[in-house]
Amino acid sequence: MSLVFDIALCALILGVAAMALLGRGLFASLAFFIVYGLLIALAWLSLNAIDVALAEAAIGAGVTGVLLIGAWQALNAQSALDPDPVAHWITRVFAGLGCLAIGGLLALAILAMPGGTGLTTEVIDTQGQLDLGNSVTAVLLGFRAYDTLLESIVLLAALVAVWSLTPQGLWGGIPGPRHRTRPDGVMASFGRLLPPAGLIAGVYLVWAGSDAPGGAFQAGTVLAAAWILAVLAGLQDEPEVTSPLLRAALLIGPALFLLVGAVGAGFGGFLAYPEGFEKPVILAIEYALALSIAATLALLVAGPPRRPGGAR
Amino acid sequence: MSPLDTLIIAPLAFALASLGMGRRGAWLIVIAAPVMIALAVWLCAQVWAAPVGHSVGGWAPPLGIAIRADGLSAAFMLATAVAAGLIGLFALDEFAPPKDGETARSHTFWPLLYLLWAAVNAIFASADLFNLYVALELLTIAAVALAGFGALKAALRYFMVALLGSLSYLLGAVLIYAAYGTLDMGLLAQRAEADLPTLLAAGFITAGLIAKTALFPLHGWLPPAHGSAPAPASALLSALVVKASFFILLRFWFDAMPGISGPELAHLLGALGAAAVIYGSVQAIRQTELKPLVAYSTVAQLGYLFLVFPLAGAADEAAPWAAGAWSGGVLHALSHLFAKAAMFLAAGLMLRAAATKTIGGLEGLARAMPVTVFAFAVSAVSLMALPPSGGFMAKYLLLTSALAAGAWIYAAVMIAGGLLAAVYLFRPLARAFAGKETPVIVPTPRWLAAIPLALALLASALGLASAGPYAFIQAGAPLAAEEGLK
Numbered sequence: 001m002s003l004v005f006d007i008a009l010c011a012l013i014l015g016v017a018a019m020a021l022l023g024r025g026l027f028a029s030l031a032f033f034i035v036y037g038l039l040i041a042l043a044w045l046s047l048n049a050i051d052v053a054l055a056e057a058a059i060g061a062g063v064t065g066v067l068l069i070g071a072w073q074a075l076n077a078q079s080a081l082d083p084d085p086v087a088h089w090i091t092r093v094f095a096g097l098g099c100l101a102i103g104g105l106l107a108l109a110i111l112a113m114p115g116g117t118g119l120t121t122e123v124i125d126t127q128g129q130l131d132l133g134n135s136v137t138a139v140l141l142g143f144r145a146y147d148t149l150l151e152s153i154v155l156l157a158a159l160v161a162v163w164s165l166t167p168q169g170l171w172g173g174i175p176g177p178r179h180r181t182r183p184d185g186v187m188a189s190f191g192r193l194l195p196p197a198g199l200i201a202g203v204y205l206v207w208a209g210s211d212a213p214g215g216a217f218q219a220g221t222v223l224a225a226a227w228i229l230a231v232l233a234g235l236q237d238e239p240e241v242t243s244p245l246l247r248a249a250l251l252i253g254p255a256l257f258l259l260v261g262a263v264g265a266g267f268g269g270f271l272a273y274p275e276g277f278e279k280p281v282i283l284a285i286e287y288a289l290a291l292s293i294a295a296t297l298a299l300l301v302a303g304p305p306r307r308p309g310g311a312r
Numbered sequence: 313m314s315p316l317d318t319l320i321i322a323p324l325a326f327a328l329a330s331l332g333m334g335r336r337g338a339w340l341i342v343i344a345a346p347v348m349i350a351l352a353v354w355l356c357a358q359v360w361a362a363p364v365g366h367s368v369g370g371w372a373p374p375l376g377i378a379i380r381a382d383g384l385s386a387a388f389m390l391a392t393a394v395a396a397g398l399i400g401l402f403a404l405d406e407f408a409p410p411k412d413g414e415t416a417r418s419h420t421f422w423p424l425l426y427l428l429w430a431a432v433n434a435i436f437a438s439a440d441l442f443n444l445y446v447a448l449e450l451l452t453i454a455a456v457a458l459a460g461f462g463a464l465k466a467a468l469r470y471f472m473v474a475l476l477g478s479l480s481y482l483l484g485a486v487l488i489y490a491a492y493g494t495l496d497m498g499l500l501a502q503r504a505e506a507d508l509p510t511l512l513a514a515g516f517i518t519a520g521l522i523a524k525t526a527l528f529p530l531h532g533w534l535p536p537a538h539g540s541a542p543a544p545a546s547a548l549l550s551a552l553v554v555k556a557s558f559f560i561l562l563r564f565w566f567d568a569m570p571g572i573s574g575p576e577l578a579h580l581l582g583a584l585g586a587a588a589v590i591y592g593s594v595q596a597i598r599q600t601e602l603k604p605l606v607a608y609s610t611v612a613q614l615g616y617l618f619l620v621f622p623l624a625g626a627a628d629e630a631a632p633w634a635a636g637a638w639s640g641g642v643l644h645a646l647s648h649l650f651a652k653a654a655m656f657l658a659a660g661l662m663l664r665a666a667a668t669k670t671i672g673g674l675e676g677l678a679r680a681m682p683v684t685v686f687a688f689a690v691s692a693v694s695l696m697a698l699p700p701s702g703g704f705m706a707k708y709l710l711l712t713s714a715l716a717a718g719a720w721i722y723a724a725v726m727i728a729g730g731l732l733a734a735v736y737l738f739r740p741l742a743r744a745f746a747g748k749e750t751p752v753i754v755p756t757p758r759w760l761a762a763i764p765l766a767l768a769l770l771a772s773a774l775g776l777a778s779a780g781p782y783a784f785i786q787a788g789a790p791l792a793a794e795e796g797l798k
Contacts, residue, residue, distance in 0.1 A: 109487060109509040118493050122375050143375045146368040150434065150446045153324060153427065157450055160331065160423045161457035165464075166416035242414075247332050255328050262321050264369070270317035270379075271369040304416075 006046060013039045026081060030068050037061030050213035051136040058221035066228065066301050074303075131279040133211030140215065141282045145271045149261060152254045152289055155296045159250070163241060166304040172242045173305035179234045191233020198226030202294070206286045210279060216253070216286040220293025227298040238302050240309035246295065253292030257285050315355040316364055316381050319389055319433050322347060327426035337422050338408045344426070345397030352386070352393035356784070359386040363788030365439070373496035379437040382788030384642060387781065388436045388559060391646050395551050395653045395767065396429045402657055402763045403544035417461065421544075428454040428548060432556045441485040441495040441517075441568075444560055448478055448524070455553045462541035470537040473523050473530065477557075480520030487513035497568035506572035514569055518581075521564075524557035527581075527618060528588035531611045535595075539607035543660020546603065550610045551653035555645050558617050565621065566638070570792035578621040578797050585618025586725040593732035601669045602659050602740055606652070609695060609736065612729060613648050616710065617641055619722055623713045624796045636716075638793035640709030642785050647702025647774045651694040654767035658688040661761065662744070665753040674743040679750040683761040685741070690768035692737040694775070697730045702774025705782075 016039060020032035037060040044053035075081045087095075120135070127138035140148045166173075181187040202223040209215035230236045239246040260281060264272040273281050326344045330337035358364050358381075365380025367373065381389070403425070409418040431451035438444045452474045460467035489495050491509045504510055526534040538549050565573055592612030599605040620641030661684045666673050678685040694701035697708075707726055714723040774781060 105512055106483075106487075109512045110490070112508050113491050116493055118489065119374055126371075126375060142369070143371045144377060144442075146377050146379075147443055147446050149324075150443075150450060153327070153430075154446065154450050154453060156328075156331070157424070157427045157453040157457075160420050160427070161453050161460070164416060164420035164424070164457050164460060168415075171414060171416040171419065242334065242419075247334075251328050251332050254324075258321065258324055258328065262325070265317040265321060266313050269366060269368070269370050270314070270321070273369070 002046070009039065009043055009046065013043065024084075024086065027072060030065070030072060033068065034061050034065035037065065051134070051215065051218070054213060054218045055221075058218055058225075062225065063221060063297055063301065070301060070303070129278075130273075130282065131210075132282070134209060134213065134215075136213070137209050137215050137282070137286075141285065142278075145257075145261075149254070149257050149271070152257060152293065155293060155300075156250065156254055159296050159300055162300060162304055166241075167306075170305045170308060172240055173309045174240055174307045175238050175299060175305050176231070176302035177306065178237060179232050181232075181234045187233050188235070191230050191235045195226035195230050198222050198229070202226070202290060206283070206290050209286060210283065216289035217293060219286075219290040221297060223290060223294030224297035224301070227294060228301055231298075231302070238299070241299075241305050242309075246299075249295040250292055250299075253285070253289035256288040260285060314364065314366070315351045315358065316366075316379060316437055319348070319351050319355060319393075320379075320430060320437060322351060323426045323430035323433060327423045327430060330422040330426060334419065335409045335414050338404065338418060340422065341397070341400040341404065341425075345393075345400055348393040348429070349390075349397055352390040355381055356386045356390050359383055359787055360784065373440070373499055374494035377443045378439040378496055378498065380439050381437060383785040384559075384562075384789065385436045386787075387642070387646060387785050388555070389433055391649050392429065392432055392436070392552055394770065395649055396425070396548065398763050398767055399544050399547045399551075399653060399657065400425055402547075402760065405757070405760050406542060406544065420457070421461070424454045424457050425548070428458070428552065432552050435556045435559060439497045441488060441497065441500075441564075443495075445478070445482050445485055448481065448557070448560070451553060451556055452478060452524075455549055458545040458548060459537040459541050461545050462539075463536060466533070466536035466540055470533045473533045477520040477523035480516045480523070482520075484513040484516030484518075484520065487516070497563065500568045501570065504569050504572055506574070510569075510572060514564070514572065517564060518561065518577075521557045521561045522581075522584070525554050525561070525614060525617075526611060527584050527614060528591050528611065529584070531588065531592070531614075534611055535604050535607040538610060538656075539601075539604040543657050546607070546660070547653040547656040550607070550656055551649045554610070554614060555649055558614070558645065562620070562641075565797060566624070566790045566792045570790060570797060573621075573797040575622070575797075578624075581618045582622035582722060585615040585621075586722060588612060588615025588618070589725050589729040590615075590732070593729055593736060596736040597732065597739075599736075600671060602663055602671050602674070603656075603669070605671065605736060605740065606655055606659055609655075609733065610648075610652060612733065613644075613652070613695060616644050616707070616726065616729065619710055619714070619726070621797065623710060623717065623719060623722060624793060636709045637713035638789070639782055639785060640706045640713065643702055643709065643774065643778070643781065644706035646781065647694050647706055647771045650767050650771035650774065651691040651701075651703060654687055654691040654764045654771065655695070657767065658684050658691065658764040661756050661764065662688065665756060666751065671740050671743055674740055676744070676747040676749050676751045677753075678741075678744040680753045681756055681761065683758075683765055684756060685744045687761070687764040687768045688744075689741055690765070691771055692733075692741065694768070694771040696733045696737060698734075700775045701772050702778070703771065705775045705778040 016032050016036045020029045020036055023029045023032060038057060041053045041057035044056055123135045123139060127135055130138055130142045132138045202219040205214040205219035205222060206216060231238055261271040264270055326340055330340050363382040365378060367376045367378050369376060407418050407421040427450055431447050431454060434447035435444060438447060456467050456471045456474060459470050487509055492500060492503050523530040538546050589612050592608050592615060596605050596608035596612060599608060620637055623637035662674060662677055663669060665681055666677055694703035697703040711723055711726050
């Protein structure tokens, strides 16, 4: 049964990928790409990689999808879209041959590998030292915490890059358009109904993340979705980009993480957690990170400031 | 407390602080520059005794991530601290917040500067292939955003190439992890074999990194991106960003995989480098605007770096000094770092004073702003590889290795590259000295003009006192640096 499911899933993934690549309309391609992300999440699920599946669904399909559609909408509004984006057939043939060659070589290389489980046993044997039941969290916040620290700052760097594109004179303004919906419409009801549930789910995902699938990145995405939904429903406007509260939300996660790392560097070693307090410290970092990731993702979706702020 | 950790933590802390502080964040550079230089000097003092390194969080590889500093890392971190610090101070002129409130640029430039700084330091310290990927991503985002301060279209093109490079690198790192169960370069050096998965992975990693280093023929994104950014951003991009991806290539082939390359790959990289030297120089000669000229000069100068791969160890007993070509390549990277930072900053001041973009518009500028034109000329001396300069010492080492190994073509390319550099750099200098009138310009503040001069003199000092840096970069250098790639 599972084999049948896997084969069907693989066929679906290939089919959807082909539709995303070969579709003539850009919007249709985007839609297929989002479906592709969800199917990939299913594939991770069937490989028992639940954390990866959550991240793929939330970020690969969810946030990326919103960003892509947002970009499409903005380009379409300016009539800046190429009506016939298909490249010359010679280019396409060469691109296809190149992909085929790389894909073939990759397949040969993977078949030639001895096959192994990587570091799975070492991780499981060592994660007890951090008092964590979830191997993924043990790797992300323990063994390779340095990578995660840098990753959380990469996200912030992306937001700074987006903000650097603010049109002249609008710094300190509000990102994104003002959304208005009918107060009794579907969107407004969703905007009221879902964010509280998202809030609880986000808090739970961090808490559960130490022993079960979950963690700061997944929780941050769920919280960001609640934020975006409230804005789309017109219930709450985005904050001004210079708002001190917003800055605090953006910085608290990376700043706390960095502080813990620096204190460690002063005493035992860079990013060495205080002995006996590994789990509470990791949880505190994860909660702060979830908040910062949520704020960063939501503002990435909103884009650079487009309207003057109210206070000015 | 180790300066190695602090050199990564401090710029990240400055980035977060400048993001949080708003208007006052710009002035942090006055603290950051001396602090970072002091930390880097401290690290160099430690490394001079013996290379340092440890596992982050106490988790040893393969589970955890190791960071380390040998002479190569420490030298690059010190050069970065000096160059980024001085460029940051220079940027106060353009990106300090105006009196009536901050702007998007005055707010975002500073975090981007510190993030870029943190990313290159993380790269210089890392011994882990995936950690290097994360640092590369941080570097790419900061660099593209800074390029976007100039021309959005050029920055987007740069973004596409850099992302493709990142993906290619990541694919290679994933294959290596799947094959060897580790990402640590020290462990890989013991385990790596020249089989299909490894060679393919190494190919992906190399291809990704040469795209990011703008090696010919993947250089097309560089001249518009570096040529249209504001002067401090151009200086950061040309001096630091492209060096970081080259640094990873050097680490990857000489430290992690010294045994698998074979002469074909080394000569392929060498041939592309040689082509870059000639092509970049010819394009630089053809430019009519100053900044694209300087940017094409970067394409040419980056080419020399890749001559390290075929020439390292090529001479064996015949080499007058051990590790001649490898050291020459590293010294070339360091002196280009200083010289190009100086040249972009000086060019920025010259173009602003003359209110022009073209070389023709520089006429008589040497009389109006002698210090700045002198800084441009001193950095040009290093790029032309004339004594006394770091560029001269570097090319001398590379050239003697090539001649000792009988690699006549590489030797000829290097000599031709020096002559061509003299041609393209002589043109703006000749214009600056031409005419009899002294153009009336807005005077440049003295402290501002002093910064490119200081950087240019540092590039010269690398040649005058080359014995020190030469001995320093040997500290903990890999065996392959001396014996060459197998």
